[in-house]
Amino acid sequence: MMKTHTQRAFVCLMIPIIHIAAFFVFGFLATITEFPTNRSGIYLIFSTIDILLMLTFPLVQLGSGIRSIVHQVRALHNQESKVKNGIMMAVSVLFFVAVVLYCYQLWTGIMSV
Numbered sequence: 001m002m003k004t005h006t007q008r009a010f011v012c013l014m015i016p017i018i019h020i021a022a023f024f025v026f027g028f029l030a031t032i033t034e035f036p037t038n039r040s041g042i043y044l045i046f047s048t049i050d051i052l053l054m055l056t057f058p059l060v061q062l063g064s065g066i067r068s069i070v071h072q073v074r075a076l077h078n079q080e081s082k083v084k085n086g087i088m089m090a091v092s093v094l095f096f097v098a099v100v101l102y103c104y105q106l107w108t109g110i111m112s113v
Contacts (some may be wrong), residue, residue: 004075004080005071005078005080006072006075006080006084006085006088009068009071009072009075009088010068012064012071013064013065013088013091013092013095015060016057016060016061016064016065019053019056019057019061020057023050023053023054023057026046026047026050027050030047034047054106058099058102058106061095061098062099065096068088069089069092072085072088072092
């Protein structure tokens with residue numbers, strides 16, 4: 001069964017949210033295992049995954065955001081729901097603003113070290 005462009009755009013919008021959820025889960029796991037393991041063992045695994053998720057967030061967001069907007073434009077061209085696609089387009093733009101601010105803060109912090 002073929003998915004509509006609106007459904008594909010929604011799935012593309014969920015990818016950054018899942019990415020953020022995984023970042024929080026691994027950050028929490030790293031935090032609770034930090035002192036019992038004396039910053040070794042499983043803590044290193046959780047914190048490494050958490051750092052990789054933090055650093056790949058801009059790439060994931062930009063890629064899925066662009067793909068979502070492409071599907072939304074195609075959905076509007078195919079006369080699919082204008083309200084759903086308008087809301088998703090607004091969320092995509094807000095995600096873009098958030099990722100630009102995140103990149104600015106991240107690279108400002110990295111360059112000041």
